[in-house]
Amino acid sequence: MIDRLKELERPLLIKAAAVCAALLAAVFLLQTDAGPEGSVQSADNEEQTESASEPAPEDGPVVIEIKGEVVSPGVYTLPYGSRTVDAVEIAGGHTEQADLLAVNLAAVLMDEMSIHVPSQLDESMSEQAPADPAAEASGGTVSLNQADANMLQTLPGIGPAKSEAIIQYREEHGSFASLDQLTQVPGIGEKTLESIAPLLTLH
Known part of the structure; x- marks a missing residue:
């Protein structure tokens, strides 16, 4: 069992x-x-x-253009945080004619930035350029005694007829001794003189 x-x-x-x-x-x-x-x-x-x-996208490289008085102008890629002086260096440095005083070499570079290094010759040429005899050096005012018809017509309210009248008065009476003498020109009254007086000079 x-x-x-x-x-x-x-x-x-x-x-x-x-x-x-x-x-x-x-x-x-x-x-x-x-x-x-x-x-x-x-x-x-x-x-x-x-x-x-x-790194975040804004920390990536920057692509810039540099031109003017550098040895090798062109488009360059630099690390984020680079400055203008780095761009000048990567472009081969500056030329002898470069006006570095006109450039902020410490500026931080931004993507798609364009840098122009000017020439010292540009500044010297602008300083030597002859002044317009029809304009005053201090502010570019119009010379009442030297301006031609075209220059006079740049004044508000002075058209071809009034500019010719001013020139004719000048030829007949000599140079203007004062701006108030303009009211003796046919077609020019006190209101016209008041509007153009700040733009005029006798020199």
Whole structure:
């Protein structure tokens, strides 16, 4: 009888052992799957860290143009935070004619910036240019005694007829001794004189 019971219990033990083995295998598989997921999350965190350490777009290189009195004018790419002096240097330096006093060498470069290094000759030529005899040096006023018809017509209220009348009066009576004398010219009254007087000079 006992042997018969043992024979009946043996299949049950085998089934129980099989169930335990299946449960252990399932637990092992779940732990194995969790590993790669953890690795993926770790990789994602690393990518986020790398993204945060990358420079912002405004910290990238700047592309500028430099021309004028430099050895090699052109378009150059410089690191963010560079200054005008760096642009002059990368362009081969300045020429002997360069007027560096007219350039802010300490200015920070911006993307798409254009830099012009002027020449000392430009300034000297402008200083030597002959002055317009029909204009006053202090403010460019019109000379009542030297201006031609075209120059006189730049005055408000003075057209071709009045400008010719002024020139004719000048030829007949000589140079104007005062601005008030303009009222003796036909067609020019006190109101006209008042509007153009600040623009006139006798010299």
